[in-house]
Amino acid sequence: MTGLEGMEQPRGQAHVTAARWSPMVEDERALKALELFGNPTEAEVSLPSRPESAATARRLTQVVVLRQWGLPPKLTEDAVLLVSELVGNAVRHTGARIFGLRMRRRRGWIRVEVRDPSRGLPCLMPVQEMDLSGRGLFLVDRLSDRWGVDLLPRGKTTWFEMRVAER
Numbered sequence: 659m660t661g662l663e664g665m666e667q668p669r670g671q672a673h674v675t676a677a678r679w680s681p682m683v684e685d686e687r688a689l690k691a692l693e694l695f696g697n698p699t700e701a702e703v704s705l706p707s708r709p710e711s712a713a714t715a716r717r718l719t720q721v722v723v724l725r726q727w728g729l730p731p732k733l734t735e736d737a738v739l740l741v742s743e744l745v746g747n748a749v750r751h752t753g754a755r756i757f758g759l760r761m762r763r764r765r766g767w768i769r770v771e772v773r774d775p776s777r778g779l780p781c782l783m784p785v786q787e788m789d790l791s792g793r794g795l796f797l798v799d800r801l802s803d804r805w806g807v808d809l810l811p812r813g814k815t816t817w818f819e820m821r822v823a824e825r
Contacts, residue, residue, distance in 0.1 A: 685725070688717040688721035689721060691714050691717040691718050691721070692717075692718060692721050695714065695718065698760050698761040699722055699761050699763070702758040702760045702771075702773065703718065703758065703759045704757075705757055705759060706756055707752070707754045707756055707757050709746075711745060712742050715741050716738045718761075719737050719741045719761065719770065722761050723737050727763055729768070729822055733822060736802075739801065740770065740797065740798050740801055741759070741770050743795070743797055743798055744794070745757065747772075747794055748772050748774040748816070751776070751778065752774045754774045754776060757773060758771075758773035758774075759773075765824060766822060766823075766824055767820070767822060768819065769817055769819045770817060770819075771815045771817040772815070772816050773813060773814070773815040773816075774814065774816075775812055776813060776814065777810075777812075777814055779807055779814070780807060780816055781795070782799055801820075802818035802820055803820055804818065804819045805817060805818040
């Protein structure tokens with residue numbers, strides 16, 4: 659296995675089963691994240707700048723977009739992916755201890771914002787088919803209708819917007 663040379667692989671553990679994704683379990687985790695961190699539609703939610711916070715941000719996005727706003731699963735899936743990319747950039751590239759997540763909805767649009775204390779601007783790089791990293795902003799550019807960066811006196815807000823069909 660590429661990348662796992664010299665690593666001992668577990669064997670003969672028949673009693674261990676793989677964790678499976680379950681919508682009900684994920685909903686419970688999303689609701690718990692909402693309870694613990696707050697609702698990003700009411701105020702900016704502060705999260706620790708650690709890789710595991712991407713999962714929390716994804717869960718918050720899922721519960722807001724799918725359950726609270728009642729938007730389609732495909733839009734929810736795309737919003738969850740894009741928030742994960744913005745959070746990943748904030749965690750990897752800013753050196754921040756915390757970042758903020760805020761979500762807004764207005765007629766025909768949703769907006770997701772990730773605020774961090776760095777004034778370094780993200781850069782949309784050309785992506786090649788075999789690239790293993792550097793695809794985050796490419797995905798944001800492709801899947802959102804608009805995105806951008808607002809410089810603040812202390813830091814920046816990176817955001818994306820997606821058009822939603824009103825019923």
